[in-house]
Amino acid sequence: FVQIMSRKKAAKGKGSSKSPKASPSSGRTGKGLTVMLVGDSGVGKTCLLVRFKDGAFLAGSFISTVGIDFRNKVMSIDAVKVKLQIWDTAGQERFRSVTHAYYRDAHALLLLYDVTNKASFDNIRAWLTEIHEYAQQDVVVMLLGNKADATHDRAVKREEGEKLAKEFGVPFMETSAKSGLNVELAFTAVARELKHRTMKEPDEPKFQLQEYVDKEMRTAGCCRS
Numbered sequence: 563f564v565q566i567m568s569r570k571k572a573a574k575g576k577g578s579s580k581s582p583k584a585s586p587s588s589g590r591t592g593k594g595l596t597v598m599l600v601g602d603s604g605v606g607k608t609c610l611l612v613r614f615k616d617g618a619f620l621a622g623s624f625i626s627t628v629g630i631d632f633r634n635k636v637m638s639i640d641a642v643k644v645k646l647q648i649w650d651t652a653g654q655e656r657f658r659s660v661t662h663a664y665y666r667d668a669h670a671l672l673l674l675y676d677v678t679n680k681a682s683f684d685n686i687r688a689w690l691t692e693i694h695e696y697a698q699q700d701v702v703v704m705l706l707g708n709k710a711d712a713t714h715d716r717a718v719k720r721e722e723g724e725k726l727a728k729e730f731g732v733p734f735m736e737t738s739a740k741s742g743l744n745v746e747l748a749f750t751a752v753a754r755e756l757k758h759r760t761m762k763e764p765d766e767p768k769f770q771l772q773e774y775v776d777k778e779m780r781t782a783g784c785c786r787s
């Protein structure tokens with residue numbers, strides 16, 4: 563599997579992490595925390611990652627990811643350096659078996675749908691079933707409604723995303739890889755949760771991911787980027 567590289571990466575000539583160090587069995591023991599991006603093809607997984615990593619938006623023609631792609635990013639959380647290894651998976655059905663092999667090594671999953679594509683939202687239930695089947699029980703899952711900038715084409719209301727997330731007990735926010743809305747926050751929130759888990763003091767209260775996200779969004783007002 564690890565030999566399968568992203569066609570996107572080759573086509574766009576973007577700098578990426580060197581050859582993938584992770585393998586389906588090394589994630590939990592390897593250095594860093596692994597965050598996997600999943601969701602239907604075209605929801606914006608690669609764009610979200612590129613926005614987070616390089617601060618840019620990949621406009622123009624859409625080149626689907628083939629297999630899986632890897633990028634590393636070091637974040638500073640309360641003065642502690644946290645290394646995230648981010649796995650960008652292919653949303654296309656034909657690569658599903660590749661993705662399945664990586665689930666169990668993921669510490670966190672960012673599950674995306676596209677707010678302009680109702681089918682991608684309807685498929686979230688199936689994605690959650692798949693996650694339940696293949697990922698670790700304690701995996702951190704966050705639901706993201708991406709392309710929030712595309713107001714004219716919106717097909718899924720924010721309230722619908724919130725409702726679904728509540729039903730499954732996962733934190734939720736809308737993002738935009740295009741405008742940058744909440745992109746940093748999505749990754750920071752899961753990194754904080756994972757850091758808390760690994761470095762928690764005995765009497766420290768549990769980190770409340772959704773509370774943190776809500777507070778950060780309130781502080782930033784409507785247009786956090």
Ligand SMILES: Nc1nc2c(ncn2[C@@H]2O[C@H](COP(=O)(O)OP(=O)(O)OP(=O)(O)O)[C@@H](O)[C@H]2O)c(=O)[nH]1
Pocket residue numbers: 601602603604605606607608609610620621622623624625626627628651652653654708709710711712737738739740741
């Ligand atoms: N308006 C808008 N378009 C976006 C956004 N994110 C991605 N796109 C567009 O959506 C298309 C698909 O984006 P990708 O990031 O390649 O999608 P993906 O989920 O990685 O797709 P697969 O690799 O096939 O799984 C591209 O044409 C992007 O330019 C966003 O936040 N807003």
